[in-house]
Amino acid sequence: MAHLSPKLSGMSPDVFRFEISESSGYAQDWHAHDCHMLLLPRQGGLFLATESHTHTLHVSRQAFSLVPADFAHSTQAAPGREKHMALYVDSQYIHHQGRLDGYQAFAAQADRAGVWQGSETLDSILRLHDQLAAGCSAADFRRQVPHLNHLLFEECARLIARQQPPAQHSDSQRNALLVRDIQRYVREHLQDELNVDLIGYQFHLSRRHLTRLFKACCDETLVDFTNRTRVETAARLISSSSLSILDVSLAVGIDSPSYLARLFKRYLGLVPSDLRKPH
Numbered sequence: 001m002a003h004l005s006p007k008l009s010g011m012s013p014d015v016f017r018f019e020i021s022e023s024s025g026y027a028q029d030w031h032a033h034d035c036h037m038l039l040l041p042r043q044g045g046l047f048l049a050t051e052s053h054t055h056t057l058h059v060s061r062q063a064f065s066l067v068p069a070d071f072a073h074s075t076q077a078a079p080g081r082e083k084h085m086a087l088y089v090d091s092q093y094i095h096h097q098g099r100l101d102g103y104q105a106f107a108a109q110a111d112r113a114g115v116w117q118g119s120e121t122l123d124s125i126l127r128l129h130d131q132l133a134a135g136c137s138a139a140d141f142r143r144q145v146p147h148l149n150h151l152l153f154e155e156c157a158r159l160i161a162r163q164q165p166p167a168q169h170s171d172s173q174r175n176a177l178l179v180r181d182i183q184r185y186v187r188e189h190l191q192d193e194l195n196v197d198l199i200g201y202q203f204h205l206s207r208r209h210l211t212r213l214f215k216a217c218c219d220e221t222l223v224d225f226t227n228r229t230r231v232e233t234a235a236r237l238i239s240s241s242s243l244s245i246l247d248v249s250l251a252v253g254i255d256s257p258s259y260l261a262r263l264f265k266r267y268l269g270l271v272p273s274d275l276r277k278p279h
């Protein structure tokens with residue numbers, strides 16, 4: 001049975017409580033909260049299982065999840081360093097807001113667990129939180145937190161209200177969403193070492209399963225997608241900047257300009273120097 005994890009009851013008159021988790025190997029077994037929870041990944045991703053879903057939901061850094069009060073769930077991060085934020089919201093406050101103009105669509109979905117796509121505005125609020133936490137004194141930051149909490153809640157409520165209710169996806173839809181997150185991870189980590197084993201480690205997938213899944217969804221291998229993405233990014237850098245070929249190679253995670261040239265030949269049919277505009 002999931003244990004109850006009190007977050008607001010009898011602890012504070014505030015309707016919000018904000019927590020940050022930053023660790024390696026994060027995992028929480030089945031539990032429930034005495035309030036609603038907004039879960040916002042900041043580094044890495046989270047795997048969320050809930051009592052209402054037959055499959056595990058992947059919450060990427062570009063998304064967030066809502067878990068209602070007294071709703072059993074478990075969370076686990078991919079191996080490695082992770083960081084996420086959780087905003088706990090008094091359920092009575094949500095019910096009260098649901099009676100106000102403009103909040104009905106949000107309130108209609110607030111009693112179900114799901115994952116919603118984020119927005120540039122939400123990301124800006126989270127970055128503002130990071131900047132204030134790093135640049136203010138502890139006392140000044142504590143005074144700012146209630147305002148940040150309100151901004152986070154308002155933007156998440158707006159996003160939930162305007163998006164379709166989270167659906168129970170088929171296996172093929174879930175695989176497509178997972179592959180999309182893998183592609184995004186590759187694009188955001190081109191400077192890092194990227195191979196099938198390391199990417200599988202990040203997404204809790206075996207080498208064989210990841211290879212077959214990616215090939216089935218994209219009709220190309222993960223290695224080809226990674227190399228092609230590196231080449232296309234390098235081509236844009238060469239065409240639009242004065243960076244040396246070596247600097248461009250390093251920027252896309254390739255140590256050797258000669259190896260970059262071989263990849264250019266394979267995927268574009270030319271060499272990097274062909275893209276330099278004549279002076």
